[in-house]
Amino acid sequence: MSDNGLSRVAAACLAATMLVTAGLPAVAQDFKGKTLVVGTWGGDIERLLRQNAAEPLEKETGAKVEFVLGGSGDRMARIYAEKANPTMDVAFVNIYEAPQALKDGMVEAPDPNAPYFKDVWDGMNNGCYAMSLVGLGIAYNKKLVSKPPEWADMWKPEFKGKIALSSYPGSEGDGVLGVAARLAGKDEHDPDAAFGKLKELTPIAMTYTNLDEIFAMMDAGEVAMAPMISGYVLAALKTHPDIGFSFPKEPGPVLVRDMLCLVKNSPEPELAKKFAALALGVKNQTDYAEQLYFGPTNKNVKLSPEVSADVIDTPDEVQGLLQLDWPYVISQRSDWTQRWNKEILGQ
Amino acid sequence: MPPSILLLLPALALSAVVFLAPFVWLASTSFRTQAEGSLLLADGLSFDNYIRLLADPFFLEVLLRTLAYSVITTILSLIVALPVARFIVTRAGRLKGILLALMLVPLVSGALLPSLGMLHLMGPLGVVNGASRLMGLPTVKLLGTPTGILIGLVQSFLPLMVLPLVNTLARLPADLEQAAASLGAPATAIWRRVILPLAMPGVVAGSVLVFCATFTSFVTPQVLGQGHIATFGTVAYQQAGQVLDWPFASALAMVALVMIGLLQVAIAIGSRLIRRQEAQ
Known part of the structure; x- marks a missing residue:
């Protein structure tokens, strides 16, 4: 196409644009x-x-x-x-x-x-x-776990190898570390206590990255419990009658x-x-x-x-939640990621 | 400046903008650090990230594991690709175009879709294990294992091996093989002493491509490794996308780039030596 032709096309386009914009209703021009x-x-x-x-x-x-x-x-x-x-x-x-x-x-x-x-x-x-506001609680297979579990139930010997964790780093992993530390009588500021306690859950059944795969494994009985963040999970449970979700009490769900x-x-x-x-x-x-x-x-x-x-929609419910020292947690992310890779996943 | 260099200008300009500039940025970031309690880059340059990388055996392990996967993937791809390439060149006839197009599918569909497909094939409740279960056979754990990742990597990068091989094999004159055969060489000798040595350029080109692609791969190990297996790509992603330690992630990427660069140099020197030997 010649230059002349090109410019003619450009002019036509411009004219068309102006026509179209001029025809728009004049709402809120600002x-x-x-x-x-x-x-x-x-x-x-x-x-x-x-x-x-x-x-x-x-x-x-x-x-x-x-x-x-x-x-x-x-x-x-x-x-x-x-x-x-x-x-x-x-x-x-x-x-x-x-x-x-x-x-x-x-x-x-x-x-x-x-x-x-x-x-x-x-x-x-x-x-x-x-x-x-969502909280980290426990999704569980109702056939394997008879009543809504507490955090400590994940450490029971009968569930060894049947606990799934999410990939780390992420809020779920930080939350689980915070919970593990508390079950060991400390809190997230003592990473040795947290990792020491969490390590007792290894080998973990699977690292989940999406709900479909973890629910399929739970329905198949390969996973008994998995710490998960409420929200999507509760929405998805409507199609999985054999899976329940528990907001534990000791300590409460971790606020995310x-x-x-x-x-x-x-x-x-x-x-x-x-x-x-x-x-x-x-x-x-x-x-x-x-x-x-x-x-x-x-x-x-x-x-x-x-x-x-x-x-979670009332101040009382929020009061019962476990709040982590997030600025501290994020400052530790790098070290914890490596510890997780090594100690929890055994890489 | 010879005018012919103008032909390179568009590609050079594009490379400068989309490759060189980010690359320089990456390299300079790798010498920075984040200030204590902040994600912002602190002033000044240091080797801290590289020291941390070298001082922690975890990263050495990751490096060795990634290297091992790259070597194994390259060898497996070569074993699978040679017969395929040979078939395409000598026997496929009119199917040649269709076969080549099929070979290209994994390349043009990106890494994610095939990996997600593999996820459903290899999962504990997937096609493979589902079929084993139905037949009363034991199930195999593929996801989150080196085997699963290697299957995925070979699947993803096989075309990078097949295409250069097809190219080289197609240019081998058929009379060479016929001459060897007429002089009484058995098929194995023809392969070993005629076809393979002449196909070497294709083998080298394909191997370099597959090796580099595997070494820097991210999606396949991430999806099929299920977070259980750390490779260079997954660790760099973890550091950049989740830990938000961008300088350290840059250092990891730089190490990968330097390794690949060294490999290219080694191959260039190696092939020059071989050519010189042949000339003598």
């Missing part, structure tokens, strides 16, 4: 052409955020919301790497990552005057805004939390705040609880008794 970038986990979380936060925001402001899906480690790497020139506005991370990100100046400190700050249970916005972070100096701070308000709002938090069994952090959420029974 954020038109702007894009909010939100980093989160894929699957149900993305679906609910899209439906309850992104779509209403797009309708209200004329902006576009772009999701970047992946693990929280990817997002941490991205916001640290881009600290001079961030391209992500909102990042969902784990409870143990948020205080670190705030300390390193990567995210905006939660604003105590923001309405969505006040809606969240007191003392929950550590580092970023608390998005949901998703956090919503506003990235510091991000390109669209106003849109990010609007998104946060919708994500932390009653509608989205109710859907999180009803569909994903993620406990709401918003105290205005009212749940039906059936849903409430399965999620």
